[in-house]
Amino acid sequence: MATDAAPLLLLTRPQADSERFAAMLPEWPAVISPILRIEPVAHDADLRAAEGLVFTSSHAVGFAGPGRGRLALCVGGRTGAIARQAGFDVREGNGFAESLLPLIKASPVPLIHPHGRHLAKVLPVPGVVVYDQIALPLSDAARALLAGDAPLVLPLFSPRSARLLAAEARQARAPIWTVAISAAALAAWDADSAGHAVAARPDAKAMAAAIRLLPVAEHNARRRVEQRNAPD
Structure with missing residues (x-):
């Protein structure tokens, strides 16, 4: 060889x-x-009306509508940067989903977690599938x-x-x-x-x-x- x-x-x-x-x-x-290919998934959740959102992937940010200063808890820097560009008030974790747990606990508003169909870590907030990761x-x-x-x-x-x-x-x-x-x-x-x-x-x-x-x-x-x- x-x-x-x-x-x-x-x-x-x-x-x-x-x-x-x-x-x-x-x-x-x-x-x-x-x-993997990212494809939108139809859902009933009105994410534009959510007071706060949890993003564990930058792919989910575009499904939540304009930030308008709403709270966004983001898993890490890349996702946080995308959420800021969309107008969210961002709090960042250290890249691991577990780092979001204290931020979730301290949140002053109800949270929704928009995420992909294949989820590595389930968080203690209501979640909604907004995209699929097609093999x-x-x-x-x-x-x-x-x-x-x-x-x-x-x-x-x-x-x-x-x-x-x-x-x-x-x-x-x-x-x-x-x-x-x-x-x-x-x-x-x-x-x-x-x-x-x-x-x-x-x-x-x-x-x-x-x-x-x-x-x-x-x-x-x-x-x-x-x-x-x-x-x-």
């Missing part, structure tokens, strides 16, 4: 999320193959990478995506390095791997940092230095 091939990123979040993450690691060749097959390009020799780095951004990806990767020939956003996401991976890491915090910046610390990342670090020192 080749050992000097450039390691590649296989990014499987929805397209816009994957493109944003790829931009955080410009030195890494990347292939994007979303394994998608990997692209032909992604499957060709799994069947090849170059090492792959596979970020795992949720337990469900980890399970879906493991099912695709069990017959892979390529050495796979997994980087998980949480211990729960890593535990959901039940295929072989050449190595793994868990991000120091459950956010994209910490995921990118963990990828750069992988032993397999040395090749791309060297490539970046060579490109910087190359004559014009």
